[in-house]
Amino acid sequence: MNKATARAHPNIALIKYWGKRDQALFLPATSSFSMTLDGLSATTTVEFSERFSADQVELDGRPIEGKALLRFQMLFDRVRALSGVDCPVRVASTNDFPTAAGLASSAAGGAALAAATSWAAGLDLGAHDLSRLSRQFSGSACRSVEGGFCEWRRGERPDGQDSFAVQVAPPAHWPSLRMVVAVCSGAEKPLSSRAAMQHSVETSPFFAAWVDQVPRDLALAKEALLRRDLGALGPIVETNACRIHAVALGAHPPTFYMRPLTIEVIDAVQSLRRDEGVGAWFTLDAGPNPVVLCEEKDAPRVAARLRRIEGVERLVTAGPGEGVCRLDEHLF
Amino acid sequence: MNKATARAHPNIALIKYWGKRDQALFLPATSSFSMTLDGLSATTTVEFSERFSADQVELDGRPIEGKALLRFQMLFDRVRALSGVDCPVRVASTNDFPTAAGLASSAAGGAALAAATSWAAGLDLGAHDLSRLSRQFSGSACRSVEGGFCEWRRGERPDGQDSFAVQVAPPAHWPSLRMVVAVCSGAEKPLSSRAAMQHSVETSPFFAAWVDQVPRDLALAKEALLRRDLGALGPIVETNACRIHAVALGAHPPTFYMRPLTIEVIDAVQSLRRDEGVGAWFTLDAGPNPVVLCEEKDAPRVAARLRRIEGVERLVTAGPGEGVCRLDEHLF
Numbered sequence: 001m002n003k004a005t006a007r008a009h010p011n012i013a014l015i016k017y018w019g020k021r022d023q024a025l026f027l028p029a030t031s032s033f034s035m036t037l038d039g040l041s042a043t044t045t046v047e048f049s050e051r052f053s054a055d056q057v058e059l060d061g062r063p064i065e066g067k068a069l070l071r072f073q074m075l076f077d078r079v080r081a082l083s084g085v086d087c088p089v090r091v092a093s094t095n096d097f098p099t100a101a102g103l104a105s106s107a108a109g110g111a112a113l114a115a116a117t118s119w120a121a122g123l124d125l126g127a128h129d130l131s132r133l134s135r136q137f138s139g140s141a142c143r144s145v146e147g148g149f150c151e152w153r154r155g156e157r158p159d160g161q162d163s164f165a166v167q168v169a170p171p172a173h174w175p176s177l178r179m180v181v182a183v184c185s186g187a188e189k190p191l192s193s194r195a196a197m198q199h200s201v202e203t204s205p206f207f208a209a210w211v212d213q214v215p216r217d218l219a220l221a222k223e224a225l226l227r228r229d230l231g232a233l234g235p236i237v238e239t240n241a242c243r244i245h246a247v248a249l250g251a252h253p254p255t256f257y258m259r260p261l262t263i264e265v266i267d268a269v270q271s272l273r274r275d276e277g278v279g280a281w282f283t284l285d286a287g288p289n290p291v292v293l294c295e296e297k298d299a300p301r302v303a304a305r306l307r308r309i310e311g312v313e314r315l316v317t318a319g320p321g322e323g324v325c326r327l328d329e330h331l332f
Numbered sequence: 333m334n335k336a337t338a339r340a341h342p343n344i345a346l347i348k349y350w351g352k353r354d355q356a357l358f359l360p361a362t363s364s365f366s367m368t369l370d371g372l373s374a375t376t377t378v379e380f381s382e383r384f385s386a387d388q389v390e391l392d393g394r395p396i397e398g399k400a401l402l403r404f405q406m407l408f409d410r411v412r413a414l415s416g417v418d419c420p421v422r423v424a425s426t427n428d429f430p431t432a433a434g435l436a437s438s439a440a441g442g443a444a445l446a447a448a449t450s451w452a453a454g455l456d457l458g459a460h461d462l463s464r465l466s467r468q469f470s471g472s473a474c475r476s477v478e479g480g481f482c483e484w485r486r487g488e489r490p491d492g493q494d495s496f497a498v499q500v501a502p503p504a505h506w507p508s509l510r511m512v513v514a515v516c517s518g519a520e521k522p523l524s525s526r527a528a529m530q531h532s533v534e535t536s537p538f539f540a541a542w543v544d545q546v547p548r549d550l551a552l553a554k555e556a557l558l559r560r561d562l563g564a565l566g567p568i569v570e571t572n573a574c575r576i577h578a579v580a581l582g583a584h585p586p587t588f589y590m591r592p593l594t595i596e597v598i599d600a601v602q603s604l605r606r607d608e609g610v611g612a613w614f615t616l617d618a619g620p621n622p623v624v625l626c627e628e629k630d631a632p633r634v635a636a637r638l639r640r641i642e643g644v645e646r647l648v649t650a651g652p653g654e655g656v657c658r659l660d661e662h663l664f
Contacts, residue, residue, distance in 0.1 A: 205545040206538040206578060213537040239584045246538060246582035253567060254574035260592030 002048035002085060004119035005331065008111035008324040010097070011036045011143045012179055012283065012291050014225070014237045015218045017152065018210065018244040019201045025160040026139045029201070030214035032152045033168070033221055034143045037179060038321030042108035044093040045331040046116040052088035059093050059109070075117060075137045083121035091117075092331040097316070110134050110141025115324045127323070131164035147171050147322035149225055151218070171320035174228050176296040182306045183314040184261045184288045193286040196248055196255045204251040210243060217243075230295060234281030237293055241283040248286070257286055261311045265290040268305050278302065334380035334417060336451035337662045340443035341653040342429070343368045343475045344511055344615065344623050346557070346569045347550045349484065350542065350576040351533045357492040358471045361533070362546035364484045365500070365553055366475045369511060370653030374440035376425040377663040378448040384420035391425050391441070407449060407469045415453035423449075424663040429648070442466050442473025447656040459655070463496035479503050479654035481557055483550070503652035506560050508628040514638045515646040516593045516620045525618040528580055528587050536583040542575060549575075562627060566613030569625055573615040580618070589618055593643045597622040600637050610634065 017032035057064040057072050064072065076089050093109055114134040118125050125133065127146050135142035135152075142163075143150045148170040155163030191199075200207055217240045224233035248255035262284065269292055272278040280294040280302050292302050296319070303315045349364035389396040389404050396404065408421050425441055446466040450457050457465065459478050467474035467484075474495075475482045480502040487495030523531075532539055549572045556565035580587035594616065601624055604610040612626040612634050624634050628651070635647045 204578075205541040205575070206582065209537040209541050235585060239586055242581045242586035243537070246536075246578040246586075249574045249581065250538065250578035252571045254571055254578075256595070256598070258590065258595065260595045263588070263590060263592045263595065266588070 002087075002120050002122065003045070003330060004116045005043065005045040005327040005329065006112040006115035006119065006324050007041050007043045007327055008108045008115065008144045009036050009038060009041050009147075009321040010108040011140065011150065012181075012285065013140070013143070014149075014233070014283065014293075015214065015221050015240050016244045016285070017140055018247060018286075019197050019207060020139070021154075022158070022160065023198065025163075026135050026137075027160045027163050028139060028152065028154050029207075029211045031154045031218055032140070032143070032214075033149070033218055034140070034152070035149055035177070035179065036144055036147045036171075036321045036323065037318035038171070039318040040097045040108065040316060042093060042095045042112045043327065043331065044091065044109065044112035044116045046113070046120040047090045047332075048085050048087050048120050049090070050087045052090050055089050057091040057093075060095060071137070072113070075114065075133070078133065078136065079117045079121045079123065083118075083123050085121040089117070089120075090332070094331065106138040107140040107144045110138035111144035111324050113137060114141065115145070115326070119326060128164050128166065130324070131166075132161070135160075135164060145324050148173060148320050151222070167323075168222060169225065171322060173320075174225070175319060177230070177320060178294050178296050178299040179318050180292040180294065180299055180302045180306065181316040181318065182265050182290050182292070182309075182312050183316065184259060184265065184290070184312055191255060196257075196286055199255060200247050200251050204247050206247045206250040210247045213243070214240075230279050230293070234279065234293055237283050238281045241285075244286065245284065257284070257288060259288040261309070262288050262290055264309050265306060265312070268309060269302075272302065272305055276301075334419075334452050334454065335377070335662060336448045337375065337377040337659040338444040338447035338451065338656050339373050339375045339659055340440045340447065340476045340656040341368050341370060341373050341479075342440040343472065343482065344513075344617065345472070345475070346481075346565070346615065346625075347546065347553050347572050348576045348617070349472055350579060350618075351529050351539060352471070353486075354490070354492065355530065357495075358467050359492045359495050360471060360484065360486050361539075361543045363486045363550055364472070364475070364546075365481070365550055366472070366484070367481055367509070367511065368476055368479045368503075368653045368655065369650035370503070371650040372429045372440065372648060374425060374427045374444045375659065375663065376423065376441065376444035376448045378445070378452040379422050379664075380417050380419050380452050381422070382419045384422050387421050389423040389425075392427060403469070404445070407446065407465070410465065410468065411449045411453045411455065415450075415455050417453040421449070421452075422664070426663065438470040439472040439476045442470035443476035443656050445469060446473065447477070447658070451658060460496050460498065462656070463498075464493070467492075467496060477656050480505060480652050483554070499655075500554060501557065503654060505652075506557070507651060509562070509652060510626050510628050510631040511650050512624040512626065512631055512634045512638065513648040513650065514597050514622050514624070514641075514644050515648065516591065516597065516622070516644055523587060528589075528618055531587060532579050532583050536579050538579045538582040542579045545575070546572075562611050562625070566611065566625055569615050570613045573617075576618065577616065589616070589620060591620040593641070594620050594622055596641050597638060597644065600641060601634075604634065604637055
């Protein structure tokens with residue numbers, strides 16, 4: 001039976017991915033580094049069958065059509081070429097968290113899609129091959145293939161064969177590390193990361209300096225993570241996140257991701273640290289929702305503080321999660 | 333009588349000054365370009381007299397002491413050396429707008445102080461000499477010596493003798509241009525521009541690129557101003573302002589100037605432009621208060637829109653103002 005279901009978790013970058021060196025191949029300008037989250041997940045069922053008259057994809061019950069479908073079909077075609085399975089495909093996928101709100105839904109979904117498609121076609125890819133396949137669907141998806149703490153190495157080859165994620169440490173390395181996600185708005189973000197990144201690459205005078213300094217931030221963050229030193233990791237994570245927002249703010253015209261509520265959350269984190277001595281640091285993807293990095297023991301206090309801010313719709317606390325896994329039950 | 337009173341206006345930069353190449357001499361890393369505002373002003377009376385036992389300075393009724401006084405005394409000593417007047421000085425100064433809230437109060441005060449001190453000492457300095465003297469007290473003060481639209485040329489000499497402001501166009505060049513200042517908070521800003529600039533110079537990976545791109549922004553802004561082309565000037569002004577905030581946000585740790593209310597005002601300006609076709613663009617100094625650039629005919633509509641935002645304490649609309657002038661009435 002050419003059918004498989006995969007579940008994958010989102011990841012939140014500790015050292016951000018911002019900007020591609022090759023748009024067609026999803027090759028990043030820099031390496032990046034993330035934590036895969038437990039709790040939240042995307043589940044995707046894929047079936048190849050001659051019964052289907054055409055490729056069909058449904059995300060959270062909504063059919064995907066036109067240009068958006070083409071992006072999926074590029075992945076299907078890759079898997080068809082690798083496997084020799086040459087028939088239409090049906091895909092259904094669900095997320096248990098809001099899409100396109102800076103919560104890396106495309107990362108979880110992309111990793112689950114790549115895995116389920118390859119399994120449905122009978123392929124038995126290793127983690128690095130699966131990561132590379134995921135990357136070609138949605139860049140940061142490559143970091144959700146494995147669990148714990150993963151580095152997406154930019155690679156050097158023009159064909160992107162050496163650009164995939166590798167696990168730096170498994171979830172068990174630091175099981176008490178937490179990310180508290182403050183969902184500030186269910187609204188879709190105004191500009192896709194893809195378009196905003198490219199706008200930064202083309203018009204921000206700060207892009208080149210961003211690329212130059214990532215290796216330093218990345219080396220420091222990995223060392224701090226391997227030592228489980230949150231007091232060293234936190235400040236690097238906070239600064240590195242601000243730097244992608246700075247690169248975007250420097251574009252012409254400027255790209256703003258921060259909302260009034262984002263700044264209120266950042267204020268709360270800085271106040272927790274300064275006034276109450278709580279070891280909490282924020283990070284911020286290309287969306288309005290801040291994520292707070294802290295130890296498990298401090299997570300309830302962080303969550304209680306953020307809950308008091310009007311407009312914070314939901315708080316999700318997650319620890320280091322596992323990589324993509326295969327499920328026996330299907331969505332259809 | 334060794335006594336004189338000067339009045340000067342603040343200026344708001346269209347192309348910002350951010351970062352020094354020489355801290356002691358107040359030499360900027362880049363040139364900058366500003367509009368001197370009518371309406372708001374600082375008035376300063378200076379008297380040299382053997383009757384005084386020591387130098388004394390009072391700002392808005394508060395005596396200045398210690399380290400803050402030393403900064404004034406450096407200016408007095410320069411004027412004493414130039415003029416040969418060698419006795420203690422008394423200074424009183426008043427502002428008709430909030431100090432240290434991103435409204436360039438130090439620019440107006442610095443220009444008025446330099447002018448009144450030089451006049452009280454019997455000096456008859458030209459505008460460029462007065463601009464250089466003002467610069468040595470507070471960098472951006474050098475742009476308030478002349479009216480209208482002034483370029484502070486960074487200069488090339490290590491001694492700073494060629495670093496002063498020159499008038500690019502008088503107020504009459506574009507009398508209908510307006511700046512609507514949204515005073516968002518009477519609170520003093522958390523970090524002085526001086527300290528924040530130096531923090532950017534030392535830790536922001538984007539500082540060098542900022543310095544490199546200012547000449548392009550400046551040339552475009554001057555051309556647009558000379559053509560009275562607001563549709564060309566506005567976008568450059570907006571982008572250039574965002575770039576100093578980007579440089580600061582990229583520092584380690586990051587420097588945040590934007591407040592939740594700042595973002596609400598920026599949203600309102602973008603909405604006026606996008607949804608209502610109003611020619612309005614924002615700029616933002618190292619403080620929380622956005623300033624909106626528009627034509628006189630649109631200023632009431634801009635002000636009405638900003639007034640609806642809760643937390644905007646006051647709106648001030650100003651056109652191009654005159655340079656420093658001498659008053660016959662004194663503060664004491």
